[in-house]
Amino acid sequence: MISLFLVLLMTLFGSLGGFFFKKAGDYPLGLNIPFLMKVGTGGTFYLAGALLNIYLLTLLPYTVVYPITSVTYIWTMLLSAIFLHETITAKKIIGVLLISGGSVLLVL
Amino acid sequence: MSRFTQSIKKNSTGIILMTFAAFFTSLGQMFWKLSDAGINPSLIGGFGFYFLGAVLMIVSFRFGSLSVLHPLLSLGYIFALFLGVFLVGETIEFTHFSGIVLIILGVVLIGGGDD
Numbered sequence: 425m426i427s428l429f430l431v432l433l434m435t436l437f438g439s440l441g442g443f444f445f446k447k448a449g450d451y452p453l454g455l456n457i458p459f460l461m462k463v464g465t466g467g468t469f470y471l472a473g474a475l476l477n478i479y480l481l482t483l484l485p486y487t488v489v490y491p492i493t494s495v496t497y498i499w500t501m502l503l504s505a506i507f508l509h510e511t512i513t514a515k516k517i518i519g520v521l522l523i524s525g526g527s528v529l530l531v532l
Numbered sequence: 533m534s535r536f537t538q539s540i541k542k543n544s545t546g547i548i549l550m551t552f553a554a555f556f557t558s559l560g561q562m563f564w565k566l567s568d569a570g571i572n573p574s575l576i577g578g579f580g581f582y583f584l585g586a587v588l589m590i591v592s593f594r595f596g597s598l599s600v601l602h603p604l605l606s607l608g609y610i611f612a613l614f615l616g617v618f619l620v621g622e623t624i625e626f627t628h629f630s631g632i633v634l635i636i637l638g639v640v641l642i643g644g645g646d647d
Contacts, residue, residue: 515645
């Protein structure tokens with residue numbers, strides 16, 4: 425149960441990391457406050473996701489944690505649609521499902 | 533031009549940068565695996581490569597949609613498999629090849645799936 429919660433949290437953090445890294449693109453690359461704030465926020469989520477990933481590897485088998493990481497991209501589709509107004513096409517959804525399926529096959 | 537090739541063209545720079553980001557991220561994770569979650573050079577080296585992957589990811593996102601580019605990080609799963617085989621001497625079986633084919637199909641669909 426706690427593992428399931430941690431898996432959802434880890435994948436959400438990974439996705440939020442990517443989201444804020446994308447938001448950083450609204451500002452010029454370099455040493456300016458808005459850019460550093462977005463990168464800092466994204467980096468914090470990304471690092472938290474990474475630490476949770478390492479911790480989860482001690483709770484669950486590698487063969488489980490590895491393919492489950494692709495849940496991250498389901499969160500990304502949601503964040504992209506809601507906050508960036510990107511269109512989630514059937515191709516993207518099928519693509520994510522294929523990636524998840526492929527990940528499972530890699531660890532069998 | 534079809535919508536598929538338009539999508540690939542629109543995101544092309546991002547796709548190339550994200551492929552490199554995926555490679556460095558997979559290198560980072562390989563070193564974490566070797567670290568056994570202990571505080572040691574492998575863990576720190578892993579963070580170094582993971583950090584490099586993150587930097588490339590940040591740059592990559594400037595050249596395309598988040599919903600296209602972020603899932604492409606899964607190319608790292610394929611790099612990881614080859615790194616594992618090369619370094620640990622594991623053998624690849626048919627199921628692994630099937631998995632690689634599915635992931636590549638998924639990546640191609642997403643790359644060509646932008647509106």
